[in-house]
Amino acid sequence: MLDPIDKFRGMKWRGEKITALTAYDYPTARLLDESGIDIILVGDSVGMVVLGYQDTTRVTLEEMLHHTRAAARGVKQAFLVADMPIHSYDTPAQAVETARQFVDVGAQAVKLEGGVSHIQQIEAITRAGIPFMAHIGMLPQHVREEGGYKVKGRIQSEAEALIADARAVEKAGAFSVVLEIVVPDIAKQITNAIGIPTIGIGSGEHCDGQILVTHDLIGLFPWFTPKFVSPEARVADEIRRAARAFIERTRAGGRI
Template identity: 40%
Template sequence: MPYVQADNTGGLEKKVTVHTLKKMRGNEKFAMVSLYDAPMAAMAQKCSVEAVLIGDSLGMTVLGYDSVIPVTMEQMIYHVEAVARGNDKSLIISDLPFMTYATPEQALVNATRIMQAGAHMVKLEGSAWLVETVRMLTERGIPVCAHIGLTPQSVHKFGGFRVQGREQERADTLVEDTKLFCEAGADLLLVECVPAWLGTEITKASTIPVVGIGAGNETDAQVLVINDILGLTPQPPKFSKNFLEETGNIAGALQKYRDDVKSGQFPSSEHQFT
């Protein structure tokens, strides 16, 4: 029996919680979509998408910036509130934007604002330096998704959107970061743009659900940006797929994405890095 049941309209029957996703780990894959407004949030709920992410990717997909760096807390709060109005069943996760969690104290203030706007969890990008912050937030009742691998807020440090972890030393660091975040109390781990073999190693090393984006097919879940699912990105990344092209309508595209994630058909080898 699936862990997430549909109601008589085909949508989510019950509210998806952190506990739900943890029970699914190792038993049933789940789907996450990064989206930014009430209509799309409502569509995701209708298509039984277990988790939605208000990513700071909205800077590029909605606001026209060339990176996520300019995105502000006010912009994130605005979109979190919109998504929360459109969806009362999926788990709602929100990024904290660039330089709003440089210290644990700053993170606590801004995570509080995001949670009060309607999020159920905050997502933070980083490595070992972030462990103290994750521990502080989780001890105070704020669920955290830690984001490792390619972290878009560090794009200028990386010198562009580059696959991470191809070198053994970097791969070992990402596996170690995974263990540190699990020990610090993180509830989810998101890993972006790493070789498929490393996505598998990270998932094995983790004690919490691992969400992949360009991290292979062995993670516990997948996330894609709604613009990529609907073919709205002019130069889509390798790990994405236009599901609208196959289905012809938005609901069908979201449903096909969720179904293919849960069955393991997506991502296929053409959407993975080596």
């Protein structure tokens, strides 16, 4: 059987797009797995779309391990990656310990936010034999310091830093890199400059693959939808419709 990491690199060179979506529980993970998705990410976006936090900065390691454990039970074919939450990788030693905890609950790889700034942590994880997915561009765990979710790569110095980040994480052993809200032309440059796959989110069509938060894709979090998302379903509307129908039928004395 082909190693998943070799598979993704091969897909890049053949021009086959890599698909990735998030899951935080057993049924969602199982449904995505049965749909043929390549990568399932247990993202710290769970904080916003499941736990009701304002952003991802309040998500704890315990919460992420809980959701990773649940999602892992539903995955048979897809490659399962887990997000390392804020302050769970402040040092290389802590990063390795955290990564091992995720592997213990069923993750096949881990992801943390940062490029050159976190090379020591990334190298420690890959030296420990744990597959690693990088994440550069807009870093949601830094949203408070940045004052919002901002497009990256608009100015030359920022673009150069992103390319340097991408090359650094590749050299450190990452098998792929997420590019979040990066100017499409810069995302294309990065994709062409490195040998590992780029997985875009809000970064244009020239990445080697795409990832979305499943709740955004299926319209399950109607109170906010990123500008770059075109929902494929309106699940929130269906939930409301079903609930109202149940309420009406129950109050009318109908059979449940």
